[in-house]
Amino acid sequence: MLKVSEDPIDASALLKAFETEAAGAGAIVSFSGIVRSKATSGGVEHLFLQAYSPMTEDGIQAAMDEAQSRWPIVNALVQHRVGEIKAGETIVFVATASAHRRASFEAADFLMDYLKTKAVFWKREKTDRGDAWIEPGDSDYADAERWR
Amino acid sequence: MAKLLYFGRLSDITGAAEESLTLPDTISTAGELRHFLDLRFDAQGALLEPTVRIAVNNELCFDATSISETDEIAFMPPVGGG
Numbered sequence: 001m002l003k004v005s006e007d008p009i010d011a012s013a014l015l016k017a018f019e020t021e022a023a024g025a026g027a028i029v030s031f032s033g034i035v036r037s038k039a040t041s042g043g044v045e046h047l048f049l050q051a052y053s054p055m056t057e058d059g060i061q062a063a064m065d066e067a068q069s070r071w072p073i074v075n076a077l078v079q080h081r082v083g084e085i086k087a088g089e090t091i092v093f094v095a096t097a098s099a100h101r102r103a104s105f106e107a108a109d110f111l112m113d114y115l116k117t118k119a120v121f122w123k124r125e126k127t128d129r130g131d132a133w134i135e136p137g138d139s140d141y142a143d144a145e146r147w148r
Numbered sequence: 149m150a151k152l153l154y155f156g157r158l159s160d161i162t163g164a165a166e167e168s169l170t171l172p173d174t175i176s177t178a179g180e181l182r183h184f185l186d187l188r189f190d191a192q193g194a195l196l197e198p199t200v201r202i203a204v205n206n207e208l209c210f211d212a213t214s215i216s217e218t219d220e221i222a223f224m225p226p227v228g229g230g
């Protein structure tokens with residue numbers, strides 16, 4: 001399941017619902033991405049996330065389909081926020097379920113690397129020293145290369 | 149008129165996230181539009197960077213792709229969420 005929206009993310013509630021949906025799976029992995037309160041350029045007030053629908057959703061769905069074909073996962077969930085997201089709030093939640101743990105760990109890791117470097121989002125950071133657009137760094141791209 | 153979208157840092161250069169534009173007769177491809185807009189906004193090459201991709205009607209395209217007045221044309225700097 002995929003959702004891109006301005007709605008706040010309640011990771012605990014999402015995980016609970018995912019556990020119910022994936023009943024019977026032997027392993028569930030979840031990842032929450034939280035807006036950090038400190039950046040190199042100062043204290044972060046909020047991030048602003050821009051998407052381009054339906055390209056954003058289509059791309060994430062294709063990555064989820066690829067994860068399903070590469071690993072024996074029985075269920076996957078991606079929820080990502082757009083709009084203004086304050087420091088301390090959850091920006092992204094990913095969950096995967098499989099019979100055994102390795103598939104869930106790797107599929108969740110793969111999906112996060114997709115979201116960080118290939119998903120169609122643009123990210124603006126507002127700090128106490130001003131605004132700046134943030135693009136993926138070399139380490140993000142190196143992480144994503146691991147799955148080629 | 150074509151609908152043009154400028155995402156991420158490009159909207160700081162263009163001053164708006166979108167606009168409608170009657171394409172000049174001399175422009176028939178995405179690459180020609182890219183060069184035209186870079187000059188028009190005095191973007192100093194920001195729109196010409198190879199990492200800035202162009203999508204026509206939600207499909208990523210090449211500079212050689214033909215464009216027309218009914219298209220939605222998006223200029224996309226490097227992406228990334230999370």
